[in-house]
Amino acid sequence: MSEIFNLLLFQNTLRTATPVVLCAMGCLLSDQVGIMNIGVDGMMLMGAFFAVLGSYLFGSWAMGLLFAAGIGVLLGLFYYVFSIKFKSDEFIIGVALNILAGGLTVFLLRTLFGVKGSFSGPGIVPLPTIRIPWLEGVPVLGAVLSGNTLLVYVSWLLVLGIWVLLYKTPLGFHLRASGEAPEALRASGRSPERMKRLASVLCGLLAALSGAHLSLGYLTMFSENMSASRGFVAVACVIFGASNPPRVFLAALLFGFIDALGLRLQRYIPSDLTSMAPYVITVAMMVVVVLLRRKKQRSTL
Amino acid sequence: MQDLPPIVQFSHVSMQYPGVLANDDVSLTIRKGEVFALVGENGAGKSTLMNLLYGLQKPTLGTIHIKGTATTARHDPQRAMAMGVGMVHQHFKLVPSFTVAQNIALGMEPKRRGFFYDQRRVNREVLALGERFGLAVNPRDVVGELSVGLQQRVEILKALRRGADVLILDEPTAVLTPSETDELFTVIRRIVAEQGMTVILITHKLGEVMQLSDRVGVMRRGKLIGVVDTSATDERKLAAMMVGRDVIFDELRTGEPGEQAVLTVQNLSAADDRGLPAVRGISLTVHAGEIVGVCGVEGNGQTELTECIMGMRLQTAGTVTINGGEVSRLDPRAIRAMGVSWIPDDRLRTGLSAKATVTENLLVGKQRRAEFSGFHIHYQKKAARSYAQKLADAFDIRAGGLDLPAESLSGGNMQKAIVAREFSFDSPVLVISQPTRGVDIGAIEFIHEKIMEKRNAGCAILLVSADLDELFRLSDTLVTIYEGRITARFAAGEIDKQGISYYMTGGRQGEEAQA
Numbered sequence: 001m002s003e004i005f006n007l008l009l010f011q012n013t014l015r016t017a018t019p020v021v022l023c024a025m026g027c028l029l030s031d032q033v034g035i036m037n038i039g040v041d042g043m044m045l046m047g048a049f050f051a052v053l054g055s056y057l058f059g060s061w062a063m064g065l066l067f068a069a070g071i072g073v074l075l076g077l078f079y080y081v082f083s084i085k086f087k088s089d090e091f092i093i094g095v096a097l098n099i100l101a102g103g104l105t106v107f108l109l110r111t112l113f114g115v116k117g118s119f120s121g122p123g124i125v126p127l128p129t130i131r132i133p134w135l136e137g138v139p140v141l142g143a144v145l146s147g148n149t150l151l152v153y154v155s156w157l158l159v160l161g162i163w164v165l166l167y168k169t170p171l172g173f174h175l176r177a178s179g180e181a182p183e184a185l186r187a188s189g190r191s192p193e194r195m196k197r198l199a200s201v202l203c204g205l206l207a208a209l210s211g212a213h214l215s216l217g218y219l220t221m222f223s224e225n226m227s228a229s230r231g232f233v234a235v236a237c238v239i240f241g242a243s244n245p246p247r248v249f250l251a252a253l254l255f256g257f258i259d260a261l262g263l264r265l266q267r268y269i270p271s272d273l274t275s276m277a278p279y280v281i282t283v284a285m286m287v288v289v290v291l292l293r294r295k296k297q298r299s300t301l
Numbered sequence: 302m303q304d305l306p307p308i309v310q311f312s313h314v315s316m317q318y319p320g321v322l323a324n325d326d327v328s329l330t331i332r333k334g335e336v337f338a339l340v341g342e343n344g345a346g347k348s349t350l351m352n353l354l355y356g357l358q359k360p361t362l363g364t365i366h367i368k369g370t371a372t373t374a375r376h377d378p379q380r381a382m383a384m385g386v387g388m389v390h391q392h393f394k395l396v397p398s399f400t401v402a403q404n405i406a407l408g409m410e411p412k413r414r415g416f417f418y419d420q421r422r423v424n425r426e427v428l429a430l431g432e433r434f435g436l437a438v439n440p441r442d443v444v445g446e447l448s449v450g451l452q453q454r455v456e457i458l459k460a461l462r463r464g465a466d467v468l469i470l471d472e473p474t475a476v477l478t479p480s481e482t483d484e485l486f487t488v489i490r491r492i493v494a495e496q497g498m499t500v501i502l503i504t505h506k507l508g509e510v511m512q513l514s515d516r517v518g519v520m521r522r523g524k525l526i527g528v529v530d531t532s533a534t535d536e537r538k539l540a541a542m543m544v545g546r547d548v549i550f551d552e553l554r555t556g557e558p559g560e561q562a563v564l565t566v567q568n569l570s571a572a573d574d575r576g577l578p579a580v581r582g583i584s585l586t587v588h589a590g591e592i593v594g595v596c597g598v599e600g601n602g603q604t605e606l607t608e609c610i611m612g613m614r615l616q617t618a619g620t621v622t623i624n625g626g627e628v629s630r631l632d633p634r635a636i637r638a639m640g641v642s643w644i645p646d647d648r649l650r651t652g653l654s655a656k657a658t659v660t661e662n663l664l665v666g667k668q669r670r671a672e673f674s675g676f677h678i679h680y681q682k683k684a685a686r687s688y689a690q691k692l693a694d695a696f697d698i699r700a701g702g703l704d705l706p707a708e709s710l711s712g713g714n715m716q717k718a719i720v721a722r723e724f725s726f727d728s729p730v731l732v733i734s735q736p737t738r739g740v741d742i743g744a745i746e747f748i749h750e751k752i753m754e755k756r757n758a759g760c761a762i763l764l765v766s767a768d769l770d771e772l773f774r775l776s777d778t779l780v781t782i783y784e785g786r787i788t789a790r791f792a793a794g795e796i797d798k799q800g801i802s803y804y805m806t807g808g809r810q811g812e813e814a815q816a
Contacts, residue, residue: 168418170410170418173403174407174408176396176398180398183394184394187390189408190407
């Protein structure tokens with residue numbers, strides 16, 4: 001058992017959970033303003049590719065992040081324009097975006113780097129790891145908590161930051177009102193569309209950064225379809241966590257834990273089965289959500 | 302009244318929508334410190350006129366002055382609020398999950414350190430505001446959990462916090478219970494008397510106009526027909542001005558109900574959509590030529606009762622018989638074939654197919670008849686069209702076109718379309734729910750006449766309504782329903798509106814002594 005349940009498991013949990021946390025925080029903002037963004041998986045994939053591109057071209061991880069952020073903002077704006085301005089179906093735009101991202105990254109991989117499948121090389125500068133001495137002092141987990149890449153810490157701060165934003169500031173109130181009762185916000189002399197645009201852009205930004213974490217923090221490479229539907233898992237986490245930042249964070253950690261556990265069980269169980277783990281847990285989460293909702297309905301009667 | 306200074310002036314204001322002239326050369330002066338009632342039928346242009354004042358739309362022609370300053374081409378709600386105009390919409394503009402304080406402050410929140418919401422300050426302000434205007438609220442309550450009356454109070458406070466001294470109330474009593482209405486009127490009188498507020502009341506309930514207002518403006522088809530002092534008019538005169546002819550709500554009944562029991566419900570029980578008991582052992586009988594009115598606060602099992610009768614919902618116990626034949630286990634089509642027609646309370650979901658055309662909605666139920674379907678397959682469009690036209694003419698359904706979707710009709714015309722369709726089956730049994738909800742006065746009169754025609758022709762009619770005036774006017778027999786049970790039964794004239802509310806809230810006949 002100690003071969004499976006050791007510190008490395010927790011380290012892996014953090015690693016696999018982080019892209020989901022980042023992306024889920026973006027989805028959460030989008031969900032709060034009433035935009036169902038299922039295009040985040042594609043945004044993540046595009047972010048992963050552009051991070052590698054930026055890092056490779058300029059030999060700097062910061063440029064990688066900037067590239068990812070740029071494409072994320074653009075895609076967030078794209079999603080806003082089509083779903084809110086042109087009032088097209090969010091589901092269709094999301095699907096289109098995911099398919100576009102899948103195809104476009106493969107195409108760019110071939111035309112820019114001349115490779116098929118994946119691109120890696122010494123030219124790609126990974127995200128730096130950061131040591132935080134006082135975290136190392138934490139008993140048992142200290143070694144795991146410190147020495148992670150930049151975006152891991154950013155994701156933790158985001159959970160707190162987004163919670164404060166949404167529940168403690170007027171801007172957050174306007175964001176939430178624009179999703180729950182847009183006409184109330186409009187009658188108060190504020191534009192719900194502006195809030196939706198802001199949230200959609202932030203959602204794109206965070207989804208793309210989660211991709212950057214995949215390609216520059218987790219591995220140092222880009223490979224076809226490397227988001228592996230984590231964007232959808234993030235959407236599930238938002239639903240599971242009822243759009244509440246700390247709860248969504250915990251949902252993402254749970255996902256990361258199961259994923260990491262699955263990897264380690266590969267020694268005993270066929271890998272075809274263990275690689276199903278994240279998706280099985282996603283479905284299980286949704287079942288729990290439905291059961292809880294039913295229970296709540298019954299108890300309010 | 303004459304010496305009060307003007308506060309809002311409309312000069313030759315017109316508003317042209319595509320195909321409709323919603324306001325036609327309206328000139329009107331509202332004076333400071335008065336309660337001004339604006340009445341008119343649905344679509345007469347009263348809401349449009351107020352939307353222009355509040356900056357939600359811009360007039361095509363004419364000018365509006367607020368306190369002597371002309372509104373500009375860039376007039377919008379924010380500017381209107383800055384000029385002291387506040388509006389409480391018919392459908393509240395509140396965020397249900399926010400607290401009272403957060404809703405009142407929305408869009409104008411004071412900040413701490415330039416970024417954070419200053420909860421303490423807002424809560425203090427809300428308490429002070431409530432005290433000053435006599436509108437007590439708890440700033441920490443979540444708005445979605447409040448009663449409709451309190452939500453309206455939050456809306457009024459929201460306008461007052463922004464410094465409104467001209468308050469527009471759009472159909473404020475449409476959603477209130479009678480006691481909430483009384484409370485609202487007390488508040489309005491107080492803020493006018495003590496704070497010098499000006500209140501503009503949009504309504505089509507003439508009783509309220511007489512009770513509350515100083516002056517009345519009557520609108521009809523976009524035009525301002527006239528402005529009169531309330532003390533110099535009465536409901537009948539106002540109704541005539543609104544509709545453009547005399548409205549005579551007089552006795553329509555001829556003859557006594559028959560002896561023959563047509564619709565019999567025995568010990569009927571049924572569950573609601575959540576599986577909870579909604580109808581608990583109801584028995585009632587409707588005779589030929591009789592209208593049985595079911596009085597009750599909405600949600601006490603009326604909807605489920607009518608659905609059971611129509612075969613839309615399976616009862617858990619009891620039987621329904623029509624002319625002696627049991628229909629309890631039949632489906633709606635078979636029940637209709639036995640001569641039952643139904644006007645359901647949910648107009649847009651059950652009463653009509655919103656996306657289907659007016660013609661299709663008028664035809665449905667007869668589409669299998671030979672004249673409309675060649676060989677039972679081919680839809681005879683021309684025949685259907687001319688049939689629909691006949692019905693539309695007979696029931697005065699004003700539609701932009703019979704080939705437009707039903708949802709394009711106004712509420713009153715939708716209701717007339719349903720009445721037209723259901724009454725055209727010539728069924729001996731009618732189940733009617735909320736026939737005139739949200740319908741204006743001219744259409745109410747028309748629908749009431751049609752219902753009474755059916756009664757006088759010997760139909761058995763079960764009438765469910767939330768409108769006591771309607772029930773008392775039409776019914777031969779009144780029953781009260783509370784939590785799925787019949788609590789009392791009266792012949793028309795045995796009881797008045799004040800008396801019956803005791804039974805609508807759970808009192809039982811024969812228990813009055815203990816109450």
